[in-house]
């Protein structure tokens with residue numbers, strides 16, 4: 001059983017898996033608490049692209065990186081686009097924000113990967129033996145476009161490590177309880193997920209269990225073990241930003257993993 005634990009560092013609160021099967025790989029899921037942004041971005045919004053005050057976001061990033069023990073020049077981030085592009089990065093990318101990328105992978109010792117979320121599923125990938133780590137942003141569009149396949153192919157092609165060498169972990173994201181979806185989502189995902197497209201009828205709408213669909217799809221692609229936080233962002237807007245629950249007017253929380 002994997003435990004999920006809260007860490008407080010100054011004003012900042014984040015969570016992590018306490019005893020993950022991959023061993024000692026630094027990672028964390030920052031909550032929305034402990035920052036300086038005003039509503040609807042209160043308070044630890046880490047995104048410059050949602051309309052928040054740039055000075056507040058800069059202060060939030062400074063606090064978040066300090067609490068997480070991340071150095072900006074040894075961290076790689078991405079401008080997410082809900083696509084299927086995955087890049088393998090190394091020390092030369094330290095400090096970069098890469099455009100049009102939804103997955104990052106590195107085998108560089110000490111390099112951290114960082115992304116921002118508000119409902120999409122943060123997927124951590126870890127190969128403790130090489131070692132190497134990955135961070136993938138998975139919403140329904142990325143899932144339909146093959147982002148998980150791209151990430152696993154990149155591990156295999158560039159690092160020579162197949163899915164059986166990897167551990168995966170899913171952070172907080174929107175759950176089946178809160179994720180009503182339209183026919184375009186069902187049509188896009190059906191061919192790729194097949195029986196893993198878990199739909200439930202609730203209050204007259206189809207609900208997609210996105211985390212469970214991601215977990216089952218990773219298992220089907222050959223990743224032997226997938227652990228999950230089991231936390232719905234839309235159910236817990238006191239701790240997490242939720243694009244759906246807050247009608248698009250909200251911030252983004254941070255997720256990181258660092259190659260040991």
Ligand SMILES: [Zn+2]
Pocket residue numbers: 174175176177178232233234235
């Ligand atoms: Zn929910």
